[in-house]
Amino acid sequence: MNITRRHILLLLPAAAVAWKSMLAGTPEDSPNYNMSEHWWGMLIDISKCIGCGNCVRACQTENDLPDGFFRTWVERYHRSNWSLENPEVISPDGGKEGFPSVPDDPSGEYFFVPKMCNHCADSPCTQVCPVGATFISPDGVVLIDQRYCMGCGYCVQACPYGCRYIHPTKKVADKCTLCYHRITKGLTTACCEACPTGARQLADLKNPKDPIHEFLKTHTVQVLKPQLATGAKTFYNDLDGSVR
Amino acid sequence: MNGFKDAGHLFRFAGLFVVAFLVFWVVRGFVVPKTFGQYGHYRAAAIAEYAARPVKFAGHQACEACHTDIASTKAGGPHARVNCEACHGALAKHAEDPTSLTPAKPDTAVLCARCHTASAAKPKNFPQVDPAEHSGGAPCQTCHNPHSPVIGATLAAKGGAQ
Numbered sequence A: 001m002n003i004t005r006r007h008i009l010l011l012l013p014a015a016a017v018a019w020k021s022m023l024a025g026t027p028e029d030s031p032n033y034n035m036s037e038h039w040w041g042m043l044i045d046i047s048k049c050i051g052c053g054n055c056v057r058a059c060q061t062e063n064d065l066p067d068g069f070f071r072t073w074v075e076r077y078h079r080s081n082w083s084l085e086n087p088e089v090i091s092p093d094g095g096k097e098g099f100p101s102v103p104d105d106p107s108g109e110y111f112f113v114p115k116m117c118n119h120c121a122d123s124p125c126t127q128v129c130p131v132g133a134t135f136i137s138p139d140g141v142v143l144i145d146q147r148y149c150m151g152c153g154y155c156v157q158a159c160p161y162g163c164r165y166i167h168p169t170k171k172v173a174d175k176c177t178l179c180y181h182r183i184t185k186g187l188t189t190a191c192c193e194a195c196p197t198g199a200r201q202l203a204d205l206k207n208p209k210d211p212i213h214e215f216l217k218t219h220t221v222q223v224l225k226p227q228l229a230t231g232a233k234t235f236y237n238d239l240d241g242s243v244r
Numbered sequence B: 001m002n003g004f005k006d007a008g009h010l011f012r013f014a015g016l017f018v019v020a021f022l023v024f025w026v027v028r029g030f031v032v033p034k035t036f037g038q039y040g041h042y043r044a045a046a047i048a049e050y051a052a053r054p055v056k057f058a059g060h061q062a063c064e065a066c067h068t069d070i071a072s073t074k075a076g077g078p079h080a081r082v083n084c085e086a087c088h089g090a091l092a093k094h095a096e097d098p099t100s101l102t103p104a105k106p107d108t109a110v111l112c113a114r115c116h117t118a119s120a121a122k123p124k125n126f127p128q129v130d131p132a133e134h135s136g137g138a139p140c141q142t143c144h145n146p147h148s149p150v151i152g153a154t155l156a157a158k159g160g161a162q
Helices: A005-024 A054-063 A124-128 A154-158 A190-194 A212-218 B008-031 B045-051 B060-066 B068-075 B084-088 B092-096 B108-116 B131-135
Strands: A040-045 A072-079 A088-090 A109-116 A134-136 A142-144 A200-204 A234-237
Touching (some): A040 A109, A054 A072, A054 A190, A124 A134, A124 A154, A142 B045, A190 A200, A200 A212, A212 A234, B060 B084, B060 B092
Parallel strands (some): A040 A234
Antiparallel strands (some): A040 A200, A072 A109, A134 A142
């Protein structure tokens, strides 16, 4: 059979289609973990936080974070008795080594607010990424593909909660992964594991048996900056009106 | 076929487009990672890469599997829900191979004070003391069993403070 130009023109697209389907690959399986069965969030109970900094240290250990960079940190608020505006907020070294003492009979209210990535369902950080390096996983965790990230820092600026930073040596964006390597193995996050008072609770919003559902029904739970409609999934119990 | 008379240049041009498109398609097949776009506009394999990272905190379930005595000491007391690694630190290595790493005993003077030093910023119902005033410098475990710190309950839980 003579192969004519016509044959080649017909064969080329067919070969391309075959090649493409070969490249598509198969999804990588993680045993016993099905992403479609989970929708992760976090519950932080301000009324239980004692500001010990265990969560901050645990996070830095678990994730090998460089000094001075935090995926979670603890802030201490001091707001006056008469105004919610302009609270005094401190977080020395992320609250890692505790906080300076406060007067025994203070004026106003002191309390601790642990902060972390809110794993927003409509996250501003993923929307601004120009290269598709940051994304919301099918189980609701905002992650960064650090092999794709080019370190432009748009997401760092876009996050209204200040939860991202550019890693000082990798030069790419970095943030809380909700200990993805732990929660996919059935463990809780490092910060929840290390919290001595149960002020932090990992929550699976898709699991009907998760105590989060009962808690959300029976408590006045809020998210940070609800007016931004980010779909934040870090829920705060007993949140003071002065917290930003 | 008279309509296509003198239209050869158009066909050649169209052919050029077809070839360019095919080249683009094949090159794209090479440079776009396999799993890109599987779940959305990102490389799906990155999820598996995160999941594959090593764990450093073993989790209290792992500790309690062996240290059943400590688990039962803790169970009734106010520290029942304080996980082992909250005080003892990340010990996944010890959980994997207990002989490879013997956990150091935490210094109670630092450890207890970290949580229980009195501060007006802490929740009112949380037990707080001024360590110097409270013990007069004696280590906490003189009176308290860290695993079940209520005095009195300690006597029953013999050998718990390990």
